[in-house]
Amino acid sequence: MALKKKSKSSTAATAAGSSRPRHSRRMRRDSSSRISSGKPSSGPAKPAPRPTPAPATQDGAPVSPVKGYADFLSNLEKEHRLRRIPTSDGSGRIDLLSNDYLGLAAEAHLYLPEFHERFPDAAFTSSASRLLSRANRYHLQLEQYLEQLYGRPALLFNSGYHANVGIIQALALPGTLFLADKLVHASIIDGLRLSGADFKRFPHNDPRRLQRLLADLHDSYQRIIVIAEGIYSMDGDMAPLRELADLKSRYPKMMLYLDEAHSFGVRGQKGLGLAEELGLTDSCDLIIGTLGKAAASAGAFAITSPVMKDYLLNTTRSFIFSTAISPAQAAWSILMIEKITQLHDRRLHLQHLSRHMVSELSRRLNFESPATTQIVPLIIGDAAEAVLMAAHMAAGGFDALAIRRPTVAAGSERIRFSLNALLSEKDIDRLISLIGRYR
């Protein structure tokens, strides 16, 4: 079997890459030894790059402008990295692809009667950005409900992607440095790039290296915003949040930005996330929660201070210039979050399944996974093998995703098992046997 057995630690997965060919990258990339910035350099002006001569066919006619894109796709295919939207609904197979961690989406039909009864007038469109339309009570109710749960103001966004890209861009006033964990999600990387601010990425879950950066750079900036995730979506491990909160108490210019996309619904007594579980919500200047994963809805929210809420709704372009989620979506989110707060037994079961899977992978297959949560990666280290392995899983009745570059670093290609609380220990045992039969 071509699995990477007993791999020690989390792999260098990164969401920073893109599928664009290297020569077309316009942003400077970070390296571990320097700070990257999207700002124009103040050095001497460089000569403008010479345009690439237009290619021509043999008879001299210009090559189709689409050809480059087609060639790019062929290369992806050769490298076993071509993505396709699945056409099979996978019925009959167990779903280990989706982020429906509590099984709420699978049971959505059970909640529809209550939804229609309680929210009969919730419209399916907002028709405008919230700043350009009348207040809708379901948007307000959802924000008020989140505020009541977290004890601090909430602001809704259309998705986690909108939230991260827009908020990070908005936070980048002059004098701002971002320090982001090496494995943060692509939406955070895109926000950093768009922000034009200085940013640096620290080794994954390494608060000591982060501390050194804070010590070195504290005097050079007005604020240093540290970005981490409650649960990392590709390695399935958690942020060292206690250590991050401790650093914040030692470095007064530090702000803490925590993306709880994969921990909202899943961690904490009420399911509010890792910060709730550790009693550290007040240490986070911003908590991002997404509603399209465990919450079985769509959209996202930011939890922050009153000042920052006002600042964000005045400056965040993805909030200002995009039609808001529909009132129906907001109303459905209220219902789903109510359920989430009551599903602690499912959270505990999910944690049990994850521990069982990780320990059985080690005991039966001699394979170490970095996972400590419901996301359990099986690092394979080769794109073609990962695709074959995913096909083997599907043939054995489990839908699981092969994750390849650019979502993870080359050499750390993997199968990502996304567990949910509707599974049983028996399902996990069957899954491990199936993995063991892969040759």
Ligand SMILES: Cc1ncc(COP(=O)(O)O)c(C=O)c1O
């Ligand atoms: C950590 C993280 N943040 C944000 C997002 C984007 O959230 P959404 O799917 O709501 O756009 C994702 C998506 O997977 C994610 O993993």
